[in-house]
Amino acid sequence: MSGLEKEPAEIPMGLAEGIRIVVLDVDGVLTDAGVYIGATARGEHVELKRFDIQDGIGIRFLKEAGIRVIVVSGRVSPATAIRADELGIECHQDPDADKLPLVKRLLDEARVSWREVAMMGDDLADLPLLRTVGLPVAVANAVTEVRDVASWTTSIRGGSGAVREFARALLMARGEWSGLVEEYCEARSGR
Numbered sequence: 001m002s003g004l005e006k007e008p009a010e011i012p013m014g015l016a017e018g019i020r021i022v023v024l025d026v027d028g029v030l031t032d033a034g035v036y037i038g039a040t041a042r043g044e045h046v047e048l049k050r051f052d053i054q055d056g057i058g059i060r061f062l063k064e065a066g067i068r069v070i071v072v073s074g075r076v077s078p079a080t081a082i083r084a085d086e087l088g089i090e091c092h093q094d095p096d097a098d099k100l101p102l103v104k105r106l107l108d109e110a111r112v113s114w115r116e117v118a119m120m121g122d123d124l125a126d127l128p129l130l131r132t133v134g135l136p137v138a139v140a141n142a143v144t145e146v147r148d149v150a151s152w153t154t155s156i157r158g159g160s161g162a163v164r165e166f167a168r169a170l171l172m173a174r175g176e177w178s179g180l181v182e183e184y185c186e187a188r189s190g191r
Contacts, residue, residue: 032159058167
């Protein structure tokens, strides 16, 4: 943080302990909402997105804590599928941004209730899900309507480490963050 932002309030332990699934929007949450579009010399369309690398470790720690992480996007993009594959997480893309029925089907299959789900969003397409989940989370630069329904808001903009900030807060509330950091460092210490 630059010193101008204030630290978000802690996530209550009782709420954090019940989270079994984290749903992440992509554009504006995992990315800065920018899309780079171009074409190769052969005329093949190319789309690039910028993902913040720090979010990857946050997602890894969520998974290591036994939390299922699902990416749900209202924009179909090979770049999103590639990043989800790199992170080893589920990726669902719906060009109509009809996210609620998609997630409801996944929850029904997993026998998980809405109160056991956290969702991070930034824009209007995320509102139906955010209004339904147990822990609605907004990135710092989310639209007003999203910030208004969020129970927790990051101090960091989407695409700049906001997912890591949320993962840290959630796992700290569960008492798991420090242990996961130590395991991560131990595995890289050469001992």
